[in-house]
Amino acid sequence: MASDSILDFAAQLSHAPAVPVVEERELRLVVFRLDHEEYAVPIQLVREVVRVADVTRVPHAPAHIRGVMNLRGRILPIVEIRTRLGLSRAEPTPTSRVVVVEVAGRTVGLLVDAVGQVARIGERLVAAPPEEVRAAGVEAVTGVARVGTRLLVLLDLERVLASAPSTAPSAASQP
Amino acid sequence: MNPGTFLVVDDSKLHHQMYQLIFSRGELAGSTLLHAYDGRAGYELFMAHPELTVVFLDLNMPVMNGLEFLHRRQAERLHPQVPVVLVTTESTAEDEARGLEAGAWGYLCKPFAPEQLLALVGRASSRLSQRIARP
């Protein structure tokens, strides 16, 4: 199963004419940029995209939390998604945005370098993540999709947020 | 715990005898017990005796019930130093809240054992001595 991609599977299907072709599902994804790579999350999870306001640091918060931001009177935790994906931390630039997502009943903001347009791609175009990605321990990547010359990295947000190691207060205690 | 002066306001003769029994033994033997059989008579005694150690006040009484007693006492600010214990049968939380709001110092629920009453007196009188020690 490890190296079998969905594309291979789809190719096999096309050689079996007796099976009626099921209409292909289309994915609608919000695409954002981190460094030079493009990442995508299902549009159903995205509430809105907002400019980066002042982010207040919360002392001793978990490492993947950059801080909190005022979103129209509501206090929104900002997730440092860069470090969650193994990238280095970076300060916001003028193109930076906060992608507000609702995952597992919680609303958080993802700090990203830029946000692109919504992409519509056929489910068939999604392939399993390359071995190297999995080897790197980035479990949150669920697949990659090739759209023309672009490569979109699909993220499972629940994993991005849930697998974060918790820094409980006691963990910060003396050695 | 030393003997003191106690006022019992209750419309049940039986209850007065029970108090008598309790106060006739142990450390409190020798205490003075004042008796009233309705709220109004009780209030008159209460007015005349600022030295009371504790007042035991039945909630349900003819003429003037326990709550009315407490409300009047609160309005007149009469002897605020005297702890008044409201005595009830299976009171509801609402009853208790109202009693305490009206200035009852404590609650005693029927049926109570003599030790319960004694413990309450102990706490009430230690509160008094503290008050005197730290004016």
Added chain:
Amino acid sequence: MTGPDHPFAALLAEYVAECLPLAEEVVEQSLTLERAWRDGQQADDLFRPLKGTLHTIKGNSAMMGLTGLQTLAHRLEDLWGVLADEPASRDAGAALFVRGTGLLADLVRATASGPPPEGAATDYLEEVGAFLVSDRGAREAAREERRSPDRRTADRRNPTASGEIGADGAVATIRVDSRRLDALLESFGEAMIAHAGLGEAMRQLNVRRRSTAEMAQLERAMLGLDRTLKRLEGALMETRLLPIATVFSRFTRLVRDVAHSEGKQVRLEVAGGETRLDKTVIDRVGEPLVHLITNAVIHGIERPDERLARGKAAEAVITLRAVQRSDRVILTVTDDGRGLDPEGILRKARAIGQAPAVETPSLAEIYALAFLPGLSTSEQVSHLSGRGVGLDVVANSIRALSGNLSVGSEPGRGTTFSLRLPLTVAVLRSLLVEVSCERYALPLADVAETVRVHPEALHQVARQGMMTWRGEVIPVMDGGLLLGGGAAQSRRYCVVLRSAARHRGLLVDSLLGHHEVVVKALDPSLGRPPAVAAATILGDGRVACILDTGRLADGWVEPVATAAS
């Protein structure tokens, strides 16, 4: 049952003398009622005295330990209630009631020669029980029918509010869905934040332009808004306050049940039930209190034989008390049990590497260790564990309410847990400070004083900062180190925090004045950062963390700070 050992056994004759006339009166009145109903009269005037008499018989029987009679009188009261409320039930119920009162009188009479045998009224009680249950459905339908049609329409139109009409025809009280109150509070919070934003904008305007007529007008309007918001806040908070007695009332039963299953004798005494707290606090303080009280019964209180051996009364007392102190309410749970074991706590704290930094910690400091995670579930201090809930969990739920938990104890004499809670959870009077370019709000109730730092008053003793303050040497913490904002530098001010254990200083860069801030809970994704209790939105729209001063003052996050240094 009134055996010869019963404290009031000598009063049995007195009991009959008092209760028999009462019981006979009840019989008489019930017969009169039954006749009146048969003739189609309401006879409502007879009801009230009947109920009072039954109540007295019940109380007296209970005091005498005559449980059979007590139960019978109680059941007759229940039956009375149904007959009084629901005329439809009278056809079937009146005869049953009359029979019951006759039985009551017979049993009281028989008591003259000794307590009636157990189960003397069992058959009758079962019959009453069946009547009360079987008829309920029909009775409820009838009650619904009696409500006027327009009232029902009104209820449907507006299901979240209902009213009671006063004597003058005006609505005297209305019942409002508490969610509406919550929504109101939230809107108020938004208004407060907008107001703060307005104030901030005005401050900047003022800097740029000097006083003009328009500015003066704006200034006046702003002052008016200030006052109105203050009044609105007061009124809003007032509607949300409930007496703590609503929470206390359920503990009598809890204590009885837990004590019973543990084979202990425990009595719960309650004081200050009239003390009022915000509904949110009331709703959320019950759970931690259940844990504290359960722990006290299971671990704090000795078995009756052990108590007697120590010269204590076999029956233990747990006292639950509430008092208000300025804008805080203090709840205490006191038991007269064996007390905490300071040596045990210290031993255990050392074992998990959490020993206090101080060479000879005070008792208060040792007891504060009991709230560390993993400590209270140990065997050495098994006193503190209970049904799987550690004290750290209790402390955390109190902290979530911007309150704090402390403990005092006297070996052999007992333990007192104190919960300090804010009156309201929505708006907090606070001191705003700046540390390493971040602003933080400190609850004013926990600030003893702010002082200008004189370098010569600061000392380092064994890597612990110390400062003399009012002739006392108190530990001080660098705000930057503590809050992870940067290396220690010379900070200009010290905020002296008070706690149950001792005073402690927090060094900050600047003081930004007193502010009323709207408290917003931290999102669960932020975990439980030890130094932060909640957050707020300041006038310029930025978020600031509200520090958990109670915890800071107790030095709970200090290990973090020293590890970082």
